Amino acid sequence: MQFDESIIRNVVAQVLAEVGKAPPVTSGFKGRYGIFDCADEAVRAAREAFEKLSERSIEDRKRIIDHIRRISIDQKVELGTMEMNETKIGKLAHKIEKLELLGRKTPGVEFLRSEVYSGDHGLAVIEHAPFGVIGCITPVTHSLPTITGNAVNMIAGGNTLVVNPHPSGKKVAVEGVRRFNKAIYDDLGIDNLICVIAEPTLESADLIFHHRDVAMICVTGGPAVARAALNSGKKAVVAGPGNPPVVVDETADLDRAARSIIQGAGYDNNLLCIAEKEVFVVNSVFDELMRAMERAGAVRLNESEIDRLTSVAISEVGEPGKTKQVAAKEFIGQDAAVLARAAGKNISQDVELVFGETDEHNPFVPVEQMMPFIPFVRCHDVDEAIQKAKYYEHGFRHTAIIHSNDVRNMTKMGRVMDTTLFVKNGPSPAALGVGGEGYISFSIATPTGEGVTTPLTFTRERRCSLIDDLCILGHPAKG
Ligand code: NAD
Numbered sequence: 001m002q003f004d005e006s007i008i009r010n011v012v013a014q015v016l017a018e019v020g021k022a023p024p025v026t027s028g029f030k031g032r033y034g035i036f037d038c039a040d041e042a043v044r045a046a047r048e049a050f051e052k053l054s055e056r057s058i059e060d061r062k063r064i065i066d067h068i069r070r071i072s073i074d075q076k077v078e079l080g081t082m083e084m085n086e087t088k089i090g091k092l093a094h095k096i097e098k099l100e101l102l103g104r105k106t107p108g109v110e111f112l113r114s115e116v117y118s119g120d121h122g123l124a125v126i127e128h129a130p131f132g133v134i135g136c137i138t139p140v141t142h143s144l145p146t147i148t149g150n151a152v153n154m155i156a157g158g159n160t161l162v163v164n165p166h167p168s169g170k171k172v173a174v175e176g177v178r179r180f181n182k183a184i185y186d187d188l189g190i191d192n193l194i195c196v197i198a199e200p201t202l203e204s205a206d207l208i209f210h211h212r213d214v215a216m217i218c219v220t221g222g223p224a225v226a227r228a229a230l231n232s233g234k235k236a237v238v239a240g241p242g243n244p245p246v247v248v249d250e251t252a253d254l255d256r257a258a259r260s261i262i263q264g265a266g267y268d269n270n271l272l273c274i275a276e277k278e279v280f281v282v283n284s285v286f287d288e289l290m291r292a293m294e295r296a297g298a299v300r301l302n303e304s305e306i307d308r309l310t311s312v313a314i315s316e317v318g319e320p321g322k323t324k325q326v327a328a329k330e331f332i333g334q335d336a337a338v339l340a341r342a343a344g345k346n347i348s349q350d351v352e353l354v355f356g357e358t359d360e361h362n363p364f365v366p367v368e369q370m371m372p373f374i375p376f377v378r379c380h381d382v383d384e385a386i387q388k389a390k391y392y393e394h395g396f397r398h399t400a401i402i403h404s405n406d407v408r409n410m411t412k413m414g415r416v417m418d419t420t421l422f423v424k425n426g427p428s429p430a431a432l433g434v435g436g437e438g439y440i441s442f443s444i445a446t447p448t449g450e451g452v453t454t455p456l457t458f459t460r461e462r463r464c465s466l467i468d469d470l471c472i473l474g475h476p477a478k479g
Helices: 005-018 039-054 058-074 076-087 092-105 143-156 167-188 202-210 223-230 254-270 283-295 303-313 336-343 382-392 407-417 428-432
Strands: 115-119 122-130 133-137 160-164 194-197 214-220 235-239 245-248 278-282 314-317 324-327 354-357 373-379 399-403 421-424 459-467
Touching (some): 039 058, 039 133, 076 092, 076 143, 092 143, 143 214, 160 202, 202 223, 245 254, 254 399, 278 382, 283 373, 303 373
Parallel strands (some): 133 160, 214 235, 278 373
Antiparallel strands (some): 314 324
């Protein structure tokens, strides 16, 4: 006689429910290496993997993470090329470098710590426990790099994850996740620590947002997904959009400023959310900065070239009467030479950035353009520059940059902007420990305030108190 497995599972669940225990977790997902068509199955597999991970040591978590790091570093060329071929945005060299950076510099279990309060009344230890299954949404701008960083952070914290990748970066997401899980399974016998939806849709994202076994969510993307996450009713870590302004004052080292702006804004063709998007320059050094930009290798567009580029690279979307300007999809993440051609100018393929003077009303100033053309706006003085920087950052409180040798101007801008990242005298990636101090993550939580995410972002505080004992200092009075 044949039994339907689900009937048996239901009967067992009912019996256990009667004696006050949760139903056992099934183990039907071994060998899937994290790849799922069905979001519900993905969450159940990640939940099962979470139960298994919870039985393992911190040393095992480190071993798991080491596999993710090793694959990200050793296979960066193959996986980076796959990402470039699939998404068709950005620069191949940077796709490869991003995988290496995330593999090397994302904080892992070494970032975990406990806090202790010891005193007359004993000992309180605060430890950081996992949430469980975390639902992740990842952007097309860095599909596998974001998954790599999220996986290292989240597994270090003891969690597992289900990823709904951007549809235009799903293939590399699936292949990376398959490789990570296979290596982990072969070594430690746990599968599906990282699950990915092979055919992601808004519906699968919604199912993940509202699944009862998803304990928290972490989204990395633009305004729509940030809003959806904040409305999900779950604890959400939201790495939202930015439009990072740069201020250059009269005390700045202009050659250094020019090199930094090119390096940050040209990186991966300006796909980074932290990348320089518009520059406000004090009038007295404006012309000299423009010359410094050319000396450093950027190519200047004149007014009519900028107009031509603007007319094709920025589009209007939305209902009549409620339209807004956005970056045109076919120009996002394209090379500077492609933008120059659209502006009617032929330049070398090697040029990293094109730039030019605009007024603040050119759409390249307010729009998060994610392309290697940067508008430079002339301002009377540093106060006007800071005020415009504040206005065009749109209150995202994401990233701001200043080039200055006046500590008062730096302080003033830091206070006014109130951004998560504030870089002085360097390119924007320096804020993520690339040429500056600190650690990296490609999920920088802005509206929800966690900042550059770490393993601790994905943990719950638990306090363990022992009353009146184990504080071995002094002799508190009894009674
Ligand atoms: P996007 O907003 O178009 O897509 C991001 C992800 O959200 C994708 O997986 C997409 O499918 C999904 N999505 C979109 N709308 C959704 C909805 N209503 N419900 C559920 N899922 C939804 O962004 P993109 O073009 O992939 O990435 C670029 C954007 O991401 C930029 O705005 C950039 O600033 C931002 N970003 C932020 C960070 C950060 O750390 N703060 C990092 C990288 C990118």
